[in-house]
Amino acid sequence: MAAFIQSTLEKVPGVDPRPMQRSQFFSGLNEGPAATASRIAGLVSEKQAEDNSPYYTSNFGQLLPDSGHPLNIGGIPYQGDALLLEKQQAFDRSKLQERIVHPAGWAAFGKFTVTKDVSSLTKASFLSSVGKSTPLFCRLSTVTYGREYPDAARNPRGFALKLYTDEGNYDMVGLNWPVFFVRDPFQGPDNIRSQQRNPQNFLLDFNAWFDFLANVPESQHAGMMLLSDHATPDGNHFSAYGCHTFKWVNAEGKFVYVKYHFRPQHGAKQFDFDQTIMTQGVDPDYSKRQLYEKLHNGGTYKWTMMIQVMTPEEATQTNFDPFDVTKIWPRGQFPMQEVGEVELNRNPEDYHRDVEQAAFSPGSLVPGIELSPDTLLNWRAFFYRDAQYTRLQSANIHQIPVNCPFLSKFHSPDNYWGSMRIDGDAGKKPTYFPNSYQSTNPGSRAPTFAGKSVAEVPHQAASNIISRQSHWQHEGEASEYDQVRELYTRVMTDTQREHLHTNTAKLLKFADTIVQHKYLVQQAAISKDYAQAIYDLLPGDQQSKLDIEAIGKESAEAHLVGRDLSFKSKDGRSFMGMPVPS
Numbered sequence: 001m002a003a004f005i006q007s008t009l010e011k012v013p014g015v016d017p018r019p020m021q022r023s024q025f026f027s028g029l030n031e032g033p034a035a036t037a038s039r040i041a042g043l044v045s046e047k048q049a050e051d052n053s054p055y056y057t058s059n060f061g062q063l064l065p066d067s068g069h070p071l072n073i074g075g076i077p078y079q080g081d082a083l084l085l086e087k088q089q090a091f092d093r094s095k096l097q098e099r100i101v102h103p104a105g106w107a108a109f110g111k112f113t114v115t116k117d118v119s120s121l122t123k124a125s126f127l128s129s130v131g132k133s134t135p136l137f138c139r140l141s142t143v144t145y146g147r148e149y150p151d152a153a154r155n156p157r158g159f160a161l162k163l164y165t166d167e168g169n170y171d172m173v174g175l176n177w178p179v180f181f182v183r184d185p186f187q188g189p190d191n192i193r194s195q196q197r198n199p200q201n202f203l204l205d206f207n208a209w210f211d212f213l214a215n216v217p218e219s220q221h222a223g224m225m226l227l228s229d230h231a232t233p234d235g236n237h238f239s240a241y242g243c244h245t246f247k248w249v250n251a252e253g254k255f256v257y258v259k260y261h262f263r264p265q266h267g268a269k270q271f272d273f274d275q276t277i278m279t280q281g282v283d284p285d286y287s288k289r290q291l292y293e294k295l296h297n298g299g300t301y302k303w304t305m306m307i308q309v310m311t312p313e314e315a316t317q318t319n320f321d322p323f324d325v326t327k328i329w330p331r332g333q334f335p336m337q338e339v340g341e342v343e344l345n346r347n348p349e350d351y352h353r354d355v356e357q358a359a360f361s362p363g364s365l366v367p368g369i370e371l372s373p374d375t376l377l378n379w380r381a382f383f384y385r386d387a388q389y390t391r392l393q394s395a396n397i398h399q400i401p402v403n404c405p406f407l408s409k410f411h412s413p414d415n416y417w418g419s420m421r422i423d424g425d426a427g428k429k430p431t432y433f434p435n436s437y438q439s440t441n442p443g444s445r446a447p448t449f450a451g452k453s454v455a456e457v458p459h460q461a462a463s464n465i466i467s468r469q470s471h472w473q474h475e476g477e478a479s480e481y482d483q484v485r486e487l488y489t490r491v492m493t494d495t496q497r498e499h500l501h502t503n504t505a506k507l508l509k510f511a512d513t514i515v516q517h518k519y520l521v522q523q524a525a526i527s528k529d530y531a532q533a534i535y536d537l538l539p540g541d542q543q544s545k546l547d548i549e550a551i552g553k554e555s556a557e558a559h560l561v562g563r564d565l566s567f568k569s570k571d572g573r574s575f576m577g578m579p580v581p582s
């Protein structure tokens with residue numbers, strides 16, 4: 001194609017004489033999205049495209065006479081200078097709206113390699129054989145602070161992977177801890193807003209941080225992560241998790257549930273409170289720089305991917321809800337198995353093109369990997385695209401190189417048109433179904449559907465009743481705290497507990513007395529010693545306003561805070577994903 005264009009151009013007198021001139025792609029560096037994607041993902045070894053034009057031009061190819069002199073009338077810029085206006089307009093529009101969450105991000109390309117055979121568990125092509133390697137893009141992020149906020153700040157870290165598989169793109173959109181604050185989609189925006197800036201005065205609002213935690217019993221596990229040194233990793237030295245439960249389906253249509261874990265081969269390291277404050281001040285770009293420099297100097301970062309596996313039958317037997325993202329699966333009961341390795345080895349070429357415009361969605365799945373009956377996961381699979389269509393101002397985001405499914409064996413969407421459509425679009429292909437051309441005949445001009453082999457395997461839901469009834473096992477139950485109590489009393493070391501107490505007290509002192517009281521009630525439900533230790537570290541004038549005995553007594557009913565039990569399932573856990581009987 002490029003040769004054809006070139007030979008045509010050469011016949012036109014006065015044409016740009018550059019060899020392989022490809023401006024038809026209307027891309028800044030004269031290359032199209034799939035070519036860019038193949039290169040930045042490291043599949044082809046071409047060097048970064050360079051602009052070899054002898055002269056600067058406008059977006060529309062007109063030569064710019066010089067850079068320092070607008071058309072002017074006696075020194076006043078003349079509005080008819082379309083070249084100056086274009087430059088100003090492009091500048092004025094050059095920043096994207098930042099992500100509403102996870103705006104501060106840094107990223108790299110690399111590969112995923114299968115190291116252990118899991119083909120009996122999933123038919124996903126990228127996991128089909130040991131040694132198989134798939135290019136990937138990974139974006140790391142903080143969650144609730146703005147794009148330019150210091151990236152060592154106390155916050156969860158996002159860990160989003162996009163695997164360019166031969167069956168389309170697979171996105172895994174996880175975090176650096178295994179649980180989330182809420183399990184109900186209604187509380188998602190509340191949770192995030194409580195950790196974002198106060199809308200009235202734009203100040204960081206620790207009162208809101210603690211107030212949300214004080215009123216949502218299931219948020220204590222993630223809350224403990226947020227206040228421990230877990231929330232202040234040393235740059236990219238952290239473990240990551242898929243958090244939710246996923247469903248893996250094998251070639252026989254049998255399924256299991258899985259949890260994803262990613263262990264850093266470069267080791268997990270954390271900063272304490274003071275080191276975090278210092279790092280933020282000394283280098284606001286600490287985590288970004290750590291990744292960039294490592295890769296720039298030829299190094300790599302690697303995580304080992306592990307899974308825990310649970311059969312649908314086992315999922316009915318556990319004393320915790322396996323589809324509740326505020327809970328973990330105990331490793332003693334569900335051991336870790338190795339799957340493969342994530343390697344980051346190439347820096348992006350252009351931050352805006354490759355990192356800002358990246359769009360991950362928990363709904364971007366491939367055959368063999370499906371959603372479990374986790375309410376929040378199902379909602380996330382639905383709404384991330386909505387956020388991106390607004391943020392990137394187009395539904396045609398698959399054309400952006402980093403999002404382009406450039407290795408998919410098949411690509412023939414039945415969607416067409418829309419803003420910023422720059423590819424071949426629908427062309428002559430029928431875009432309505434059924435049609436008289438749709439067939440598997442090689443001569444046909446329309447693709448057909450892949451059918452049952454790629455269809456989701458059915459699982460049973462709790463019932464066929466539409467209602468607002470809750471299906472959570474631990475809702476309104478003291479068992480809500482079992483796992484977080486285990487973490488606090490048995491898993492954490494003395495030093496980790498000590499840091500948790502001091503970190504918490506240093507921030508809880510910014511909260512109102514009523515919030516401090518209710519927050520300590522939740523912590524006392526985990527352990528009275530825990531609430532006492534935080535209380536002991538609060539300033540004396542604040543302690544005197546709190547009644548630690550009353551807090552201890554109220555903790556017996558902490559699990560009922562914020563609960564309307566009229567919505568609670570009468571059968572306890574009932575949101576169960578069992579196979580459909582044949």
Ligand code: HEM
Binds near residue numbers: 173
């Ligand atoms: C409860 C509700 C949640 C809400 C309302 C929410 C909302 C969002 C939104 C709107 C975005 C920005 C999408 C974009 O513009 O590209 C986002 C990004 C992200 N979310 Fe969530 N999210 C929630 C829960 C979670 C959970 C449970 C996880 C992890 C298991 C998670 C991990 C991420 C990550 C890693 C990103 C950044 C992706 C990137 O690097 O571009 N989120 N989320």
